[in-house]
Amino acid sequence: MEATASVDSKKVHQEKIKQIYTEVNKVVVGQKYMINRLMVGLFTQGHILLEGVPGLAKTLTVNTLANVLHLDFKRIQFTPDLLPADLLGTMIYNQKASNFEVKKGPIFANLILADEVNRSPAKVQSALLESMQEKQVTIGETTFQLDRPFLVLATQNPVDQEGTYPLPEAQVDRFMMKVHVGYPSKDEELEIMRRMSNMTFDSKVDTILTKDDIFAIRNEINSVNLSESLEKYIIELIFATRDPQAYGMKEEAHYIQFGASPRASINLNLAAKAIAFLEGRDFVLPEDIKEVAPDVLNHRIILNYEAEADGITTHDIINTILSKVNISMVK
Structure with a gap:
């Protein structure tokens, strides 16, 4: 009886995964390869490093996927002046209560888009990668567990390398996959131009999976x-x-x-x-x-x-x- 229920559950989830592609394609044209790899990472707890020139819908794809999966999404623009506290959070003094309180940073989300991760110095990169590995953040003397699922999708621009801080090999190794995002085809770019130049374009999508579905799919993949x-x-x-x-x-x-x-x-x-x-x-x-x-x-x-x-x-x-x-x- 349990085996039959398990088979039915897998079929339901695989059907929902097909719907994810349909929903994301309402907003994103093409990029099926990137979407596929993002879902591989999500369902196996593996972080993804995306490499591609600007304008290839990396941010749009991640944001849309987060909406389809009903996950909390944060985009962090990595810059040379970014500090670890800007990422993780910090202690602030509450004058009324006469004590320090924790102000959590943008790392406390399910999907993190670390845009141009190689634009920030080693301290910030290390803070991000520690969160990826340990799934926790320490602010002051308190350690906070990050909400699950937790997935970091980092981007790198392969063209302009001036003023960058390349990730050391040991840190890059923590990413499950490095995915090269390519240009769209002529037909895809024509559709992108038509869709995005329409100022009444509706980018709303339906939620397909819940967190419980994601955890169930992880168990099914494990089997x-x-x-x-x-x-x-x-x-x-x-x-x-x-x-x-x-x-x-x-x-x-x-x-x-x-x-x-x-x-x-x-x-x-x-x-x-x-x-x-x-x-x-x-x-x-x-x-x-x-x-x-x-x-x-x-x-x-x-x-x-x-x-x-x-x-x-x-x-x-x-x-x-x-x-x-x-x-x-x-x-």
């Missing part, structure tokens, strides 16, 4: 079957980033300074399960792993200066790894 052979396949992919020469990639070995961390294998496992669930399956295919591998690995493989000189990118390395390492190698 998606990932076979032992696919688990070992993930490990082979990760180890190929660390020792490519052992996998017959001598040329690539000259370009890789550091391979992916153990967080990569964890996140690749979770992301593949989420992709399978979003596709309506209760089991993972090798194609699911290959689909999300570039997003999980592209910010975790650190290349040397020789790679930059030769025009080699992390995507080139990942594509080679995916072509060289296959599931038949798993023992």
